[in-house]
Amino acid sequence: MKYIVVFAFLLSLNISPAQNLLPLELTPNWLEKIKDLAPDEPTMVVDEKRDILIFSLHTGYKHWTIPHTEAVVKTIAEKSGVFNVHMSKDISMFEPGQLDQFDAIVLNNNCSVGERRNLFWDQLKEEGSLSDEQCLEKAAELEQNLLDYVSSGHGLMVLHGGIVMQNKSEAFGKMVGGSFDYHPKQQVIHVKPTDPSHPLLQGIDPEGFLHVDEPYLFNGAYFDYNFKPLLYMECDEIHGFRKPPEEKVRYISWIKDHGKGRVFFSSPSHNAQSMENPALLRFFLDGLQYAVGDFPCDATPIGKVNVP
Secondary structure (H helix, E strand, O other): OHHHHHHHHHHHHOOOOOOOOOOOOOOHHHHHHHHHHOOOOOOOOOOOOEEEEEEOOOOOOOOOOHHHHHHHHHHHHHHHOOEEEEEEOOHHHHOHHHHOOOOEEEEEOOOOOOOOOOHHHHHHHHHOOOOHHHHHHHHHHHHHHHHHHHHOOOEEEEEHHHHHOOOOOHHHHHHHOOEEEEOOOOEEEEEEEOOOOOHHHOOOOOOOEEEEEOOOEEEHHHHHOOOEEEEEEEHHHOOOOOOOOOOOEEEEEEEEEEOOEEEEEEOOOOOHHHHHOHHHHHHHHHHHHHHHOOOOOOOOOOOHHHOO
8 A cells, every 4th residue: 555655646746766856946936836835824923033044055965956945944934924034155154243143043955075074164165265274273163153053052953965064073963963874866755753742743744744855864973863853764665775774764854952052953855846745844934943942842862772
């Protein structure tokens, strides 16, 4: 029965199991569709608007959905009426005087490049005004500013490739809950909620949903399981692992504390077509409210002993 449902889903998208979804043009009509599908009001009604920064710089792999994701987050945030939205691709925004303007930062597919896997280094090197040693020092300073920003009580929302931003940094990996390892080919993923009763999952069907995505796999701090998982995929439903995983599930979205601050991570989604799911739009809006501190809920980490 499961495979009949998946096949019907593929037919509805007019794709075969091995195909990637084609890039979708970002048009006013598509954005209007997203606005119509977005929640009419936030789950948590608050008196004061929060300021968020959507940071969309990439130096490595360019996800075609970067502008779509930026536009979607902006749309759902502004429609909710509880956010002021700012957008930038400038790493100077990670200076303390700039960061302090915002209640949360949204990292939008900020893939870095090369062996360093350090977006700050990449950009500083590209600008060409500093020596290699100065680039290293400045990149470390900007990263530490971000770590301190979150630990002091602010929020961080990390979307899909945003986890790759500082992928060789142990401190960054611990803050966000892991580092990117690799992903098998795009395929239909049955995304499932870990605990349908969790407040952040009230918009997600208890049976989950299907969509075409990259099944992200993680390493580093991920295996500490120092987070509260929200969404997962079953390993026996995923094709293309480099080696069979020991775990029955792999988590693809979670929340966690970092000092006094909060981190929300979602691997879904690589494709803008997934944003046409009202449940995912609600999930992102609730996650954003969690990140800024307006959606208190259980973020107790599961730890290693509770992983199936």
